[in-house]
Amino acid sequence: MKHRKLGASGLVTSALGLGCMGMSEFYGHTDDADALRTLARALELGVTHVDSADTYGHGHNETLLGRFVAQGGAARRQQVILATKFGIVRVAGQYERHIDNSPAYIREACEASLRRLGVDHIDLYYCHRRDPAVPIEEVVGAMGELVQAGKVRAIGLSEVSVETLRRAHAVFPIAAMQSEYSLWSREPETGMLAACAELGVAFVAYSPLGRAFLTGTVDVGQLADNDFRKNNPRFVGEAQAANQRLVASLTAFAADRGLSNSQVALAWMLNKHAHVVPIPGTRRIAYLESNVSSVDIVLTPSEIEQLDRLFDPLAVAGARYPDAGLLGIEAG
Template identity: 40%
Template sequence: MAANHASPALPTRRLGTTGPLTAAIGLGCMGMSGMYGEGDRAESIATIHAALDAGITLLDTGDFYGMGHNELLISEALSTAPAAARERALISVKFGALRDPDGGWSGYDGRPAAVKNFAAYSLRRLGTDHIDIYRIARIDPAVPIEETVGAISELVQAGHVRHIGLSEAGSGTIRRAASTAPICDLQIEYSLISRGIEAEILPTVRELGIGVTAYGVLSRGLISGHFTRDRALGPTDFRAVSPRFQGDNLEHNLGLVESLRKIAEQKGVTVAQIAIAWVLSRGEDIVPLVGARRRDRLTEALGAVGLTLGAEDLAAIERAVPADAAAGDRYPTAQMAHLDSER
């Protein structure tokens, strides 16, 4: 494996014109609560501590990750972190997904009363008096976005929430939301092999002064350089049903990774570092979220912050992994139907 770059002091980026200042890279905590198989509580907490120690400030979660498990995990990690790190931490929470006792999914609820109900439970689980950024995970098609955002705005006015975000929203919905209340950022999948936002969504948020928190920057490990063809995926691992990890799609996509690996090796870095650095290079208004579940993966990801990609590097990356080169949708068909951003 290529050597990791040492992690420099982390630069900062602001989430939109109205949002908070945060480190240029954030930590996505979903994978610590079972979405990619069983999590390791002790290692998860150690990874959150290591992220805070390294200067990461933004911790991203969802109240439905492990049915509240992820928020409780973050609360425990923050309660045992040094006071200074705890005070710098910004918590971004997604809400609205409906689950059943067997772990199934039952749609999304964006009604104002539900928004406030979800927030009340999150505040208690997180052990905090406010949520820094609050957003519905998927737009509820049965509730106008103005009503959902309006309810969050009331939580802002009451001091329970600091900033309003969006998640996987399309251009028209973003405009309607922004006309209702200030929106600091849009959380959406963005990576070398998921570039759909570039056509319309990215220009829209830039026009409106809204930042982007990019998740899936390593496409759930697919373009991390660590995923192999013979990797066994357990029944609780989301990737077991993800189209990009199936059969011929997987073969094709791992071929793209090998092309990227050649570029990484020439620069003396890892595939993951190249992929994260590419997202960082797309604009100062974009903050990549890395889903590291272990300290070694976090250290590797942090090495991307000090990696500068010149014009020749970017051109080589584009040749190796052209836009729309990936095989397979980013979610199974049923879940794609919930994405307002794909309409």
């Protein structure tokens, strides 16, 4: 497995991480035993970066990762980079949320995450969503205090603007910036990726496979009732049909090279940016193994340009979240 640095934090992560949200919520049925087996296989393959948040399953996801780490003892804890987040507050059973960035809440949320994870420190701690009523300097100041107290090793931000990133980085070093990025979500290319490279901040890309839509394996009509994609604007109606045509072009591109859609989509990102760490989520070992193989796939500059053209942002239909999911996301 190749590796990449998380800013100037001293943390070195696998070039590909594992997003763990779907192991607890949002994507239909979950099974802890299956999730633990997938996590163990990921570590065998060299995937050391696992990504969670306190809101995933209302704490269940962190507890699950805590079980995984505990099963391997001190040796496993040293191998794994635990990334988690605070800031999204939800009522159990509801998608709607509010954002809390107050320093008091940050400290409280960190202690709760440490308890659920069963560890004495979090490797990478993110502000999950931004409350504009709280100055980013106060947010990062409180997060920096957690680093100084030894409860957190490095801090990150998620879905903020370039301006916010710069202001935050001036207060305390930001190790990672996490936002959605994929062939069909190209917003970070308008300035954020360049800013991260300039500042020495790693960019962690969530949903790099478009919530599995880009894989070409999703039958929208067969999604479970509790799968949030049933209400995602890109998965329904005319937008779904338009986006399916884009995926068909990706399928043809991949087939010509003897690859899967997911391998091409991840290799596109890894070849294009040396400071980007994709964190595709999966609960299945077969998909995990396929994703990991993308790390060694080489695409030529002309192939990357071809994929860029195939997924022109103007051709992608639908917003990436329903309105409730856009709360706390900064543009620019």
